[in-house]
Amino acid sequence: MKGIGYLHNNETSKPTIVHQNVSVEKVILDHEFNPLIMDAGLPKLLADDVVFSALKASAAMGYLAPEYITTGRFTEKSDIYAFGVIVLQVLSGKALVGGSIRVAVEAFRFEDFVDTNLKGNYSKSEAAILSKLAIMCTHEVPEQRPTMVEVIQELAMLPLHCSS
Numbered sequence: 001m002k003g004i005g006y007l008h009n010n011e012t013s014k015p016t017i018v019h020q021n022v023s024v025e026k027v028i029l030d031h032e033f034n035p036l037i038m039d040a041g042l043p044k045l046l047a048d049d050v051v052f053s054a055l056k057a058s059a060a061m062g063y064l065a066p067e068y069i070t071t072g073r074f075t076e077k078s079d080i081y082a083f084g085v086i087v088l089q090v091l092s093g094k095a096l097v098g099g100s101i102r103v104a105v106e107a108f109r110f111e112d113f114v115d116t117n118l119k120g121n122y123s124k125s126e127a128a129i130l131s132k133l134a135i136m137c138t139h140e141v142p143e144q145r146p147t148m149v150e151v152i153q154e155l156a157m158l159p160l161h162c163s164s
Helices: 002-008 048-061 067-071 076-092 099-106 124-137 148-156
Strands: 027-029 035-037
Touching: 067 076, 076 099, 076 124, 076 148, 099 124, 124 148
Parallel strands: none
Antiparallel strands: 027 035
């Protein structure tokens, strides 16, 4: 997600921005199916009750990084955690990613977590790369999560498959 990478990048003249509400609902696809992130920075503009309502929804869907409970702060690593949850959702085809899916992902048991609607028609090597990336992004310890630059580099290694 280059958009999140841009927000987190402090090499430009803009300050680093933490999205604070990364979720599958905030990702849209352009006409070439490239993912784009929406609503960056909206929490700073909205009333506290609206932000709290969005936080409750994020927590219920599993997007809220575990450290937020103790620190009450969003960081680039909390955005990375939410991105990892999105990857797990895409792989599994499920809106809620529970513990059994995480266990299957960590064991690379594709048949136990990859979307059954695919009927086995997917690249196991790509699923392995995405699984590993999702596990890294959702690591319990924020410092163990990759940066978005590292995530983008990892995703760039995936071969492009286009169906005709």
